[in-house]
Amino acid sequence: MAPIGLDGLAALVPDGAHLALPPDNSAPPSALARALVRRAARGLRLLGVPVSGYAADLLIGAGCVASVQTSAAMVGEAGLAPRFSAAVAAGSISVIDATCPAIHTALQAAEKGVPFMPLRGVLGSDIVAHRPDWTVIDNPFANGPDPILLVAAVAPDIAAFHAACADAHGNVYVGRRRELATMAHAARRALVTVERMVEGDLLEDERLAPGVISGVYIEAVAIVGRGAWPAGLLDEYSLDGAHLAEYGALAATGAGFRTYLERYVLKGEAR
Amino acid sequence: MNPPALEERLIAALAALILDPAQPPVHHVAVGAASPLPAAACWLVKLAGHDMRLSLLHRPRANPFTEGTRELFDLAGQGRIDVFFLGGGQIDGQANLNLIGIGEWPGTTRRFPGTFGAAFMYFAVPRTILFRLEHSRRVLVPRVDIVSAPGLSPPGVWRRGTATALLTGRCVFRFDAPRGRFVLASLHPGETLQSVRMATGFDFDGGADVPTTSAPDAATVALLRGAVCDEMLGTYPEFCRRVWGRGVGRERAGGE
Numbered sequence: 013m014a015p016i017g018l019d020g021l022a023a024l025v026p027d028g029a030h031l032a033l034p035p036d037n038s039a040p041p042s043a044l045a046r047a048l049v050r051r052a053a054r055g056l057r058l059l060g061v062p063v064s065g066y067a068a069d070l071l072i073g074a075g076c077v078a079s080v081q082t083s084a085a086m087v088g089e090a091g092l093a094p095r096f097s098a099a100v101a102a103g104s105i106s107v108i109d110a111t112c113p114a115i116h117t118a119l120q121a122a123e124k125g126v127p128f129m130p131l132r133g134v135l136g137s138d139i140v141a142h143r144p145d146w147t148v149i150d151n152p153f154a155n156g157p158d159p160i161l162l163v164a165a166v167a168p169d170i171a172a173f174h175a176a177c178a179d180a181h182g183n184v185y186v187g188r189r190r191e192l193a194t195m196a197h198a199a200r201r202a203l204v205t206v207e208r209m210v211e212g213d214l215l216e217d218e219r220l221a222p223g224v225i226s227g228v229y230i231e232a233v234a235i236v237g238r239g240a241w242p243a244g245l246l247d248e249y250s251l252d253g254a255h256l257a258e259y260g261a262l263a264a265t266g267a268g269f270r271t272y273l274e275r276y277v278l279k280g281e282a283r
Numbered sequence: 284m285n286p287p288a289l290e291e292r293l294i295a296a297l298a299a300l301i302l303d304p305a306q307p308p309v310h311h312v313a314v315g316a317a318s319p320l321p322a323a324a325c326w327l328v329k330l331a332g333h334d335m336r337l338s339l340l341h342r343p344r345a346n347p348f349t350e351g352t353r354e355l356f357d358l359a360g361q362g363r364i365d366v367f368f369l370g371g372g373q374i375d376g377q378a379n380l381n382l383i384g385i386g387e388w389p390g391t392t393r394r395f396p397g398t399f400g401a402a403f404m405y406f407a408v409p410r411t412i413l414f415r416l417e418h419s420r421r422v423l424v425p426r427v428d429i430v431s432a433p434g435l436s437p438p439g440v441w442r443r444g445t446a447t448a449l450l451t452g453r454c455v456f457r458f459d460a461p462r463g464r465f466v467l468a469s470l471h472p473g474e475t476l477q478s479v480r481m482a483t484g485f486d487f488d489g490g491a492d493v494p495t496t497s498a499p500d501a502a503t504v505a506l507l508r509g510a511v512c513d514e515m516l517g518t519y520p521e522f523c524r525r526v527w528g529r530g531v532g533r534e535r536a537g538g539e
Contacts, residue, residue: 037343
């Protein structure tokens with residue numbers, strides 16, 4: 013699999029796509045999100061795995077998003093997601109609230125090809141009443157009444173994330189971030205930005221293989237140095253707290269967000 | 284040495300709650316997202332020499348999870364985590380938590396970040412310690428606008444535990460789950476039963492002889508400013524800078 017350009021990768025995300033994205037602590041495809049803003053993507057239905065960060069907030073602020081399913085939206089160390097909050101207040105996106113393990117469970121059901129999976133807890137949360145795709149049954153294996161939540165499988169159209177490297181077979185290395193593997197397994201297609209291409213076959217290295225997602229799940233790869241920035245990547249680079257603080261301050265207002273886009277997004281990735 | 288800062292008192296109070304002798308011993312404590320005070324309290328307990336496993340979800344280096352962030356919830360689901368920490372934009376007198384928002388669903392008057400894993404962890408972990416610095420009638424309400432995670436469940440609903448305590452910027456409450464009531468356990472310096480009642484939107488129990496929340500001793504303060512801060516810098520540089528004046532150099536220049 014030969015790598016393609018970042019704009020080519022962004023072109024593979026159609027308007028209206030159901031797009032799964034990891035948050036700031038889990039190798040988000042930040043550069044791809046900026047490329048989607050530049051190509052003026054519209055109507056995206058985001059899934060936070062299991063929460064949403066900078067990439068989702070940026071897409072929401074730029075008007076690329078119709079809905080977001082997430083367990084929380086947070087930028088950086090503890091900052092609010094300003095464009096998410098503003099969009100909820102304005103009613104300009106629809107929010108489907110979840111709780112972290114329910115999103116993991118929904119993706120695990122999809123990767124197994126089963127229609128639903130049970131999850132303990134959650135009963136009595138107002139979230140349940142707002143989820144037509146969740147239902148409560150009595151545990152059929154219990155002797156007495158034992159209500160338990162069933163979560164419908166979620167198979168996103170696209171999983172997108174950043175990874176350390178890829179090989180010519182389309183295998184990508186994500187290390188310990190195995191929620192990215194669940195995402196890739198569950199989604200119909202996975203689009204990945206990487207720091208670099210490597211020679212050989214990542215799956216032939218016994219020490220690397222447990223951190224690899226097989227190319228069978230990967231549709232396309234683009235090389236983007238520091239493609240997770242301002243989030244971090246494994247042990248390669250750290251989250252840029254100063255930049256996320258600047259983002260948080262600017263994106264607190266619509267005008268400030270436009271300034272952010274002009275300064276860091278619309279001119280391209282050259283930094 | 285400067286006297287303990289408010290945050291240092293709160294960290295020490297959380298550590299005392301983790302080690303509460305009235306509760307079963309803690310073998311494994313986990314800390315989720317956006318939780319610098321609980322993370323510091325856990326490091327304090329561990330670095331003071333208590334044999335306890337500590338799993339920090341957001342630790343960027345040497346993170347304990349190798350199956351992704353879902354492993355935290357899988358561990359809790361199996362009962363392998365003894366203590367967890369939760370906060371809330373609103374907390375009510377029955378220990379219901381609202382992390383979603385104020386007003387109409389889904390928080391159209393004021394949106395909070397969201398529920399994170401609270402709707403699961405509150406049920407799966409035997410003991411949850413609640414923390415929220417802002418102690419006001421805006422936060423501690425008679426009834427939450429939206430229930431992210433209920434404090435109590437009807438009989439027959441699977442649940443290992445609920446809140447055992449709530450730490451705020453003014454006091455420590457215990458939660459009496461059978462009665463569904465908070466009980467005032469200690470007052471931070473400068474607070475009175477009256478001042479806490481004025482600032483609390485829900486009714487709670489508490490008598491005349493409420494003790495003052497213990498201040499950390501000099502050795503504890505030294506540990507916080509040294510080894511605990513060292514462990515916290517990678518995950519919470521902004522918190523370390525604000526409380527301990529560290530993490531301004533390399534960490535700020537190169538990001539977190």
